[in-house]
Amino acid sequence: MRRGFGSVRSKAALGATLVVALALVAAGIAVLAVLRGNLTDQADLQAEADARGVASQIATGEPFKKLESEDHHPMQVVDDDKRVRAVSDHLEAVSGTGSKSVKAHPSPTTSGDDGHSGDGDGDDDDSDDDDGGGGGGWGNGPGRAKVSDDVDMSGGTATVHGRTGDYRFAAVEARTPAGEKVTVYVGAPLAAEQDTVSTVRGAMLIGLPLLLVVVAGVTWLVTRRSLRPVEGxxxxxxxxxxxxxxxxxxxxxxxxxxxxxxxxxxxxxxxxLQASVERQRRFVADASHELRSPIASLRTQLEVGAAHPELLDVEGAVEDTVRLQNLAADLLLLARLDAGERPADTRVDLAGLASGEVARRSASVRGRVAVRAGELAPGEVLGSRGQLGRVLGNLVDNACRHAESEAVLSVRAEGRWLVLAVADDGAGVPAPERERIFERFVRLDDARSRDDGGAGLGLAIARDVAARHGGTLTVGASPRGGACFELRLERAGPPR
Structure with missing residues (x-):
């Protein structure tokens, strides 16, 4: 296994680290946003409470120069003409409020610092200033002194005792008992919020790399342990x-x-793979062995004929040549089947195929076995007519080789299947050997001559062809006492 960056362990560790990093960054951003929002809300509530406290003092007639927030936060009172009426002590600069001025100006309508109007009752402005008992967001109160129920929040800065910081300002409108309307601005500092957020951000920046190192290391170790058998x-x-x-x-x-x-x-x-290679080796060895005999026999006859022409066995030489030709054809067909050659999709009439085989073998085989037809049910299958004919020929050859007097061909229908049967009246096949006979180069009667028994490829070829056609080839007992080979193929559908 490669040890470099391209290994599975490195890719797994890198992928897990990236996923965790993205998740932690997203979670960290969300946590900081929620934390900042909560702290800002707390500052807003504090500023609003202080602003309402100052507004209540104004509504109760407290002089402007005596106004102060409960928590001594930056405070500014501005009238409708943007004149600063009151500021908190030690406020040196401010932004984000109604005015940037931090110097209080006396009211032009007052006779002193008591916050009252010069005419005492101020009844001449009833029609304009009376809100009819608290309408327009103003709270209820005696006379004209009122505090608005509405509050506006804004961000700004303030300099107190030479130190400038960020603040959240709450703006609340109020009316003095004399009917003068002013706006109270009180700011709550954001220093605690900023410090808290900075602390949390710093902790995340320190903890995130450490956590990613732990994730990468754990992933590396777990993947290494999991992939150790793969390396083996x-x-x-x-x-x-x-x-x-x-x-x-x-x-x-x-x-x-x-x-x-x-x-x-x-x-x-x-x-x-081992079984395939061993089977191939056995096949090559058996094929070489099978080819050696007819070739040696043919060579001997030709050498004898060359030395003594009168002793040349022409018929024997021809028979050996035919054996060689048939064996070569069988080997070539097996090679094509092993290579996965698919049969053609020709419609083949099994009953007609069986009738033709019976007609071809109408004369007895070697003068002792007769081939006849039994019940031939009509039906067609899809496949190669030549290969299916080869299967039928091999089955009939096998039946004639072992039958006592006759071999019977029949075709019957079983549901969507057609069954081509070849039965004989010979000794049959013992049950333990019924699968072995389909192996290549297998002869149950090892004592018989090669001339009588063939090369032992016929049944192997027949089963391979049946499998290539989607069917099966099995052997059982025949009602006549011998063997019954059944080729089962799926019936072809109606022609288009």
Whole structure:
């Protein structure tokens, strides 16, 4: 396994770190926003409470020069003409309020600092200033002294005792007992909010990298431990490739996870590959063995004929040549089947195929076995007529080789299947050997001659062709006492 940045462990650690980093950054931004909002709301409430307290003092007739907020926050009182009527002590500069001035100006309509109008009762402005008992956002109160229920919040700065800071200002309107309307501005400092947010932000900036390092390290270790069996599988596969020993197997972890399933699947693949290679080797060895006999016989006859023409066995030479030709054709067909060649989609009449085979073999085989037709149900299948004819021919050859007197061909319908049966009256096939006879180069009667028994490829070819056509080929007992081979194929649908 590669140890560099391109390894699975590095990619997993990097991916997990990036995901966690994005999640933490988003969560941190949200936390800071919520924290800042909550602290700002607290400052707003504090400023509003102080502003209403000052407004209540004005409504009760407190002189402007004696006004002060309860918490000694920056305070400014501004009338409708933007004149500053009162400011808190030690306020040196302000912004975000009704006026930037921090110097109080006396009222032109007052005779002193008591905040009362010069005419005492001020009844001449009743029609304009009376709100009819608290309308327009003004609270109820005796006479004209009122405090508005509305409050406006704004941000600004203030300099107190030479120190400038950010404030949240609450603006509340009030009326003096003389009917004069002013706006009270009181600010609550944001220093605590800013300090808290800065502290939390600093903690996040310190903790986030540490947490990401922990996440990356844990992910690296967990991934390393999880992929350790994969590295073992890779090493073993590399060793198998180098040694070409398909009998070796990769280690299977005890855990029942994806890696364990991968190991089991790899071993199954190796087992199938080993079986395939061994089967191929046996096939090559058996084919070489089968080819050696007719070639040696043919060579001997030709050498004898060359030395003594009168002793040349022409018929034997021709028979050996035919055997070689048939064996080569069988081997070529098996190679094509092993390569995955798919049959054609021709419509084949099984009953007609069986009738043609019976007609071709109307004469007895070697003078002792007769081939006849039984019940032939009509029906068609899709496939290669040549390959299906080859299967039928191999089955009939096998039946004639082992039958006592006759071989019977029949076709019957079973639902959506057509079954082509070839039965004989011979000795039959023992039950333990009914699957083995379909292996390549297998002969149950090892004592018989090759001339009588063939190469042992006919039934193997027949089963492979049946499988390529989506069907099956099985053997059982015949009602006549011998063997009954059944080729089962799916019936073709109606033609378009």
């Amino acid at each position: 599988i890779r090493r073993e596969m590399a060793a198998i490739t180098a040694s070409e020993d398909l009998g070796r197997r990769v280690p299977e972890p005890q855990a029942r996870d994806e890696v364990a399933r991968l190991a089991r699947t790899t071993n199954e693949t190796l087992a199938a």
